[in-house]
Amino acid sequence: MRSLTAGRRDNAPSRWAYRFERLMLTPLFRLFLRVVVPFVVVAGAATVWLSDADRRESLNLAVNDLRREIATRPEFMVSAMTVDGASRGTSEDIRDLLSLSFPTSSFDLDLSAIRERVEELPAIASVAVRVRPGGILELNVAERTPVVVWRTHEGLTLVDPEGNVTGPAISRAAHAQMPLIAGEGAEHHVQEALRLFSAAAPLADRVIGLVRVGERRWDLVLDRGQRIKLPEQGAVEALDRVVALNHAEELLERDIKVVDMRLAHRPTVQLTEQAVDAWWQASQMTTGTVGQ
Secondary structure: OHHHHHHOOOOOOOHHHHHHHHHHOOHHHHHHHHHHHHHHHHHHHHHHHHOOHHHHHHHHHHHHHHHHHHHOOHHHEEOEEEEEOOOHHHHHHHHHHHOOOOOEEHHHOOHHHHHHHHOOOOOEEEEEEEEEOOOEEEEEEEEOOOOEEEEEOOEEEEEOOOOOEEEEOOOOHHHOOOOEEEOOOHHHHHHHHHHHHHHOHHHOOOEEEEEEEOOOEEEEEEOOOOEEEOOOOOHHHHHHHHHHHHHHHOHHHOOEEEEEOOOOOOOEEEEOHHHHHHHHHHHHHHHHHHHO
């Protein structure tokens, strides 16, 4: 009996085997063995391999050759550019600004940078850029629409309703259908100017333009050297009063140089020099008659 008992093999695991089996039952340890250890091994091997300068250079050349081969495939080449929604002059400005050479790979075109550069042009409100099938770079442009001509010391410019300068005006005659504004800061108050021009519609055949005074208020300039001075606040209402008074009393048909509406409770008029002289002579004659 002793010999049989002594010859039996003990199948109980060792202490280290028992601990390893316990660790393998832990999810975190299994994740470490399956993910972290392989990653560290691969990263270490890659670091050792890339530590050699010649190997790095060879890898860069191989990557660049592969990229060039893919980029120059016919399906990725852009052969032309179209500009839709822009006038002829604006289209030429866009082409001159971008100065793109075709054919070129679509991988070499930064569409976001192209859009930002085109939107820097004063006449451009927005632009959408895409490469459409067939290798065409397409720009869909929305131009700003000028509504007034702004006279400055540098010349005439066109301004849209938001006060953006869209470009130079060739001449006043070339944009005769647009109202004229002038003065420092006038381009920042185009909306108000348009309302004033609308209020002055009954005088349209006599209106020359609006002048911004002191960057605070407007003067409406008429032919025959007449001027209507408007207040900072309530300019449209003040002009409506002048128009109504002119309709009832033909105020602006008289020898009046300035109608001053800056004080709403006390509007005043300034006579022309000829009217003042005539009044003075009449006054002298009246005074002389009385004295006799």
